[in-house]
Amino acid sequence: MSLARISKLALAAALVALPATGWAQSVNISYLTHWSPETVALLEAAAKDFSTTHPNVAVTVRAVPFGDLLTTLRSQGGSSDGPTIGGIYDLWLPELARDKLVAPAPDAVANEVKSAWPAGVVSAASVGGTLYGIPNEIDVYALNYNKELFKKAGIAAPPKTWAEFKDAAAKLTDKDKGQQGFGMINSWAAGVVHPFASLLVSNGGNLVKDGKPALDSPQAGETFALYEDLIKSGVSNPAMATADANTTGPFLDNFVSGKTGMIIMANWWESALKTGMGDKFSQVATAPIPVGPSGDKPHSISYSWMTVVNAKAGEAEQKAAWEFLAWLNSPKSGKNGASAMSDILMSMGILPSRTSDIEAHKDKLGSEFLSGYVSVLADARPFPVVLGGQEFSESLQQTLEALQYGQVSAKDAQANAQADATSILERAAK
Amino acid sequence: MAKAFRASAGIMLAPAVTLIGVFVLLPMLLTIWLSFQDWSTQTPFSEASFVGLGNFHEIFGPTSVGRDFKTALLNTAIYTALSVVLILPLSVVFGLLVYQREVAGGTALRTVLFSTYMVPMIAVALVWSKLYAPSEGPLNQLLGLVGIGPQPWLSSPRSALISIVLLNVWQQVGYFTVLAIAGLTQIPGSLYEAATLDGANGREQFRFITLPLLRRTLLFSAVIAIINAVQVFEPVALITQGGPVGSSNVLTYHIRRVGIERAQGGLGSAMAVMLMLSLIVCVSALFAFVNRKDSE
Numbered sequence: 001m002s003l004a005r006i007s008k009l010a011l012a013a014a015l016v017a018l019p020a021t022g023w024a025q026s027v028n029i030s031y032l033t034h035w036s037p038e039t040v041a042l043l044e045a046a047a048k049d050f051s052t053t054h055p056n057v058a059v060t061v062r063a064v065p066f067g068d069l070l071t072t073l074r075s076q077g078g079s080s081d082g083p084t085i086g087g088i089y090d091l092w093l094p095e096l097a098r099d100k101l102v103a104p105a106p107d108a109v110a111n112e113v114k115s116a117w118p119a120g121v122v123s124a125a126s127v128g129g130t131l132y133g134i135p136n137e138i139d140v141y142a143l144n145y146n147k148e149l150f151k152k153a154g155i156a157a158p159p160k161t162w163a164e165f166k167d168a169a170a171k172l173t174d175k176d177k178g179q180q181g182f183g184m185i186n187s188w189a190a191g192v193v194h195p196f197a198s199l200l201v202s203n204g205g206n207l208v209k210d211g212k213p214a215l216d217s218p219q220a221g222e223t224f225a226l227y228e229d230l231i232k233s234g235v236s237n238p239a240m241a242t243a244d245a246n247t248t249g250p251f252l253d254n255f256v257s258g259k260t261g262m263i264i265m266a267n268w269w270e271s272a273l274k275t276g277m278g279d280k281f282s283q284v285a286t287a288p289i290p291v292g293p294s295g296d297k298p299h300s301i302s303y304s305w306m307t308v309v310n311a312k313a314g315e316a317e318q319k320a321a322w323e324f325l326a327w328l329n330s331p332k333s334g335k336n337g338a339s340a341m342s343d344i345l346m347s348m349g350i351l352p353s354r355t356s357d358i359e360a361h362k363d364k365l366g367s368e369f370l371s372g373y374v375s376v377l378a379d380a381r382p383f384p385v386v387l388g389g390q391e392f393s394e395s396l397q398q399t400l401e402a403l404q405y406g407q408v409s410a411k412d413a414q415a416n417a418q419a420d421a422t423s424i425l426e427r428a429a430k
Numbered sequence: 431m432a433k434a435f436r437a438s439a440g441i442m443l444a445p446a447v448t449l450i451g452v453f454v455l456l457p458m459l460l461t462i463w464l465s466f467q468d469w470s471t472q473t474p475f476s477e478a479s480f481v482g483l484g485n486f487h488e489i490f491g492p493t494s495v496g497r498d499f500k501t502a503l504l505n506t507a508i509y510t511a512l513s514v515v516l517i518l519p520l521s522v523v524f525g526l527l528v529y530q531r532e533v534a535g536g537t538a539l540r541t542v543l544f545s546t547y548m549v550p551m552i553a554v555a556l557v558w559s560k561l562y563a564p565s566e567g568p569l570n571q572l573l574g575l576v577g578i579g580p581q582p583w584l585s586s587p588r589s590a591l592i593s594i595v596l597l598n599v600w601q602q603v604g605y606f607t608v609l610a611i612a613g614l615t616q617i618p619g620s621l622y623e624a625a626t627l628d629g630a631n632g633r634e635q636f637r638f639i640t641l642p643l644l645r646r647t648l649l650f651s652a653v654i655a656i657i658n659a660v661q662v663f664e665p666v667a668l669i670t671q672g673g674p675v676g677s678s679n680v681l682t683y684h685i686r687r688v689g690i691e692r693a694q695g696g697l698g699s700a701m702a703v704m705l706m707l708s709l710i711v712c713v714s715a716l717f718a719f720v721n722r723k724d725s726e
Contacts, residue, residue: 067671071690078472099472099693178565187673239564239585242674250564250585259565391692395494401675405587420494 027320028058029313032073032083034066039348046340050327057320070390077101077310084313084321088133089190090124090304090382091389095428097127098387103311105131109322112330121353124385125306133306134325136341138353139266140380141198141300142372143287144273149179149261158287160298162203162226165262165290169235172261181235183260184227184404185243185251189390192397194301194383195264199223201299201381203292208384211429213392213421219294221414226292227403228410238404252276264289267373270349286372302380304353331356351377388428395420458706464699471695478696485700495688499701501676502684503708505591509680510659510712512595513602517655518648520603525610526640540611543604551601555668558597559584584670587677594665594678602658606651613647614640649720653713660709681705 031047033040040063047059062083064072070092076082078101088096096102105113110131114122117135125133145158153172159165169181185191197207205219214220230236240260243251254260256276274281288298307329309321327333333340338360342352346361349370358365365374386392396417403413465485469478489499528540561569562583570580583593617640625635663682666672672679672687681701689698 067667071686074472074690074693095693099470101472186675187671238674239582242585253563253565257565394687398494398498398676401587401673405675407587407675423493423495 026056026058027316028060029084029317029321029324031059031061031085031087031307032069033061033063033087034069035063035087035348037063039344042344042347046328046333046344047324049333049340050324054320054323057324059324073101078312080310080312080314080317082310082312084310084317085307085325086310087136087305087307090306090385091393093125093132093306093308094127094385094387094389096308097130097132100311102132102308103313103318105133105309106322109134109326112326116354116356118353118355120382121304124304124382133308134329135304135306135353136329137268137305137345137350138302138377139268139304139350140302140373140377141194141264141266141289142376143262143289144255144265144269145262145285145287146255146258146260146283147285148283149258153261158285159262159290160288162199162290162292166226166229166233166235169230169262170233173235175234177259179259179261180237180240180254181261182230183251183255183263184230184236184238184241185263186238186241186397186401186404187249188243189394189397190303191243191251192400193393194266194303196223196227196396196400197383198264198289198300199226199292201301202289202295202297204294204296206381206384207396208386208392208421208425211386211425213418213425215396215414215418215421219292220417221410222292222294224403224410224414224417227400228413231404231406236404238401241404256280258283267370268348268350270369271347273369274349281369284369286369288372288376297379298376300376300380301383302377303383329354331360334360336360386425386428388424391428392421392424395424461699461702461706464695465703467696467699469695469699471689471693471698481696485696486704488697489700489704495697498676498679498684499704502672502679502681502701503704505677505679506660506662506681506705507708509591509595509598509662510656512592513598513659514652514655516595516599517603517606518651520599521606521610521651522644522648524603524607525614526636528607529611529614540608543607545604546601547605549601551664552668554597554601555665558600558665559669562593584678585674587675590670590674590678594662594670597665597669598659598662602655606655609647609651609654610644613644616647617643645720645723649716652716656712656716657709660705660712 031043033043035043040061043061047061050059051057069088073083073086073088073092073096077086077096086102093102104110113125113131113134121135121138122131125131125135143158149172150158150168153168155168155171159168165182172181173179185195200207200220200223203219203223205217205223206214208214231238240250240254243249251263252272253276255263256273258280273284277284289300291298307325309318309325313321329339329341331337331339334343338357339352339354342354342357342361345352346364351365351370351373352358352361365371399408399413399417399420402408403410408416464478466480466482467478468481468484469475488495490496524543528536528543530536561567564570564580564582564585567583569583573579573581582589584590621639622635625639630638661682662680663686666678666680666683667686670678672683682705685698685701685705688694688701
């Protein structure tokens with residue numbers, strides 16, 4: 001065989017082997033989250049477990065503050081070098097899907113999710129019937145109260161109605177001690193809007209109905225009036241309300257130091273409360289949202305989070321990302337039939353949404369703090385996931401803050417909120 | 431000869447002009463073009479659709495988009511005016527104090543003043559958000575010692591923006607003091623000697639010698655202070671996120687929210703164009719004012 005012939009054969013063999021060599025090469029995927037360093041360490045440990053069975057896939061985790069998460073996804077997600085996986089809030093999904101920043105889930109993943117998660121959670125991770133993400137956490141709002149302050153004020157049980165709620169807030173207020181009955185939040189959109197929305201749905205109202213804003217309803221009017229009452233009567237002090245999504249600031253400080261009697265907050269708040277209160281965490285109890293005069297029973301607002309895959313990432317990266325996410329959220333990856341994702345979430349006091357995960361964590365979900373949240377989950381109303389939802393939320397935040405600071409009356413706040421929401425949702429739908 | 435000179439000047443200027451054109455003028459022109467388009471920042475420029483003055487109509491309109499923009503524009507104007515009004519006189523005062531060479535510790539004081547300018551904003555934000563804390567914050571505790579009740583600082587729409595201005599003044603005044611000292615060194619000592627012989631007291635010397643001869647330095651300081659203040663972003667993003675009730679929402683932070691977070695590139699560009707125009711008008715007016723004074 002001549003040298004030329006041998007060279008040609010070698011070249012042909014190399015060309016044939018090239019694609020296989022390409023697949024065997026390692027695939028690097030990155031995971032963008034807003035979790036704390038302790039939680040990121042748990043995710044990194046799970047990624048390490050995954051790499052024992054998938055040695056060709058390397059997962060790196062990157063964390064940014066919650067306030068920068070959407071901006072990072074928007075500014076870097078449009079590139080193949082951006083994060084391969086992102087943890088997102090369901091409210092952001094419609095616009096990310098419209099802008100083709102997130103990839104639809106492969107059929108196998110979609111079928112698994114549809115069979116293993118509750119239908120409401122699946123729908124929040126879908127747009128136009130197409131599933132875009134694997135849901136992981138679900139958050140719901142409830143009334144948190146300080147049992148010690150209740151005892152001192154002579155209040156025997158948490159309020160069940162708005163009348164009892166206002167009465168309890170008045171009894172818990174002691175201006176000389178700098179103590180307020182009910183703590184509102186400002187300076188953080190979801191923190192402002194979700195407690196208001198929980199009171200609204202417990203009064204038989206809705207933020208959005210059939211895709212249109214419903215803030216002009218009598219039920220919404222009563223909820224705006226409740227806020228005005230709480231502020232005017234002095235049982236809620238807006239100067240004690242500043243907060244951000246990293247749970248820092250006066251809102252947290254005042255509740256953990258026993259200067260706020262009641263708040264409405266979500267279950268993920270548990271880890272911040274434990275850190276802030278230490279042994280005094282046992283003083284915190286959870287109760288359903290008080291029912292308004294037009295409501296039938298306690299409801300609250302729920303929202304979910306999911307992990308999505310960058311639509312601009314390469315084919316191999318997308319495939320590896322879906323494999324990693326399917327494993328991370330499967331009962332095979334965690335302890336005692338739970339998913340590794342649910343173990344990570346439970347370390348923060350966050351409720352997992354996969355049906356088998358709820359079963360696997362039954363004992364911990366029965367704790368005094370979390371059981372109050374689990375009990376209200378069945379009657380919770382999902383926060384409306386619509387195009388323009390984030391802008392709608394920020395606009396309502398401005399209106400509610402203006403009401404908190406006495407810049408507008410309840411009546412004007414209601415009219416402004418409805419007008420703004422109508423214009424925002426109409427523009428987004430174009 | 432003149433032709434050859436023009437050609438060689440053109441060749442020598444070409445690299446700099448090209449770089450400025452590509453990296454400064456082109457983005458500015460692109461922003462102006464985008465301000466007339468309906469465009470999502472997540473889509474290619476080819477998907478932008480012409481809307482004429484629609485974006486400008488929207489940002490000055492009665493809806494939440496217009497209200498938020500006008501509030502942010504006003505907040506930026508207040509922030510800028512307060513910053514300049516506080517920083518410039520303070521920098522002259524500190525400059526005069528530090529420039530006294532015979533005063534012991536003058537160099538140390540100069541170093542301390544300038545050091546605040548070198549501290550990263552993230553560290554400043556962390557420290558000042560704690561200083562301003564309503565109950566356990568040192569500022570309120572100090573006020574309590576002199577019988578003044580606790581102030582809401584960042585927690586009130588009335589004081590949040592002013593609190594951010596104070597933080598800015600604290601951080602920037604050292605830099606402007608150094609500029610003032612540089613200006614003072616340019617004033618010949620013989621003028622003061624002559625004035626002293628003529629019987630002028632310190633106040634008169636300041637009014638008729640120092641201040642007029644510092645005019646150029648102060649103009650430069652004012653322009654830099656205005657540009658710095660208009661571009662404020664970090665303290666708002668790190669401490670108040672524009673709240674409460676949008677009272678500390680400044681234009682750069684708002685443009686980031688609209689243009690990047692909400693991906694409304696057309697609206698964001700229209701806001702950026704308005705910011706640019708406002709800055710050009712302010713700086714031009716300042717130059718015109720000083721030039722008129724000079725010619726008088």
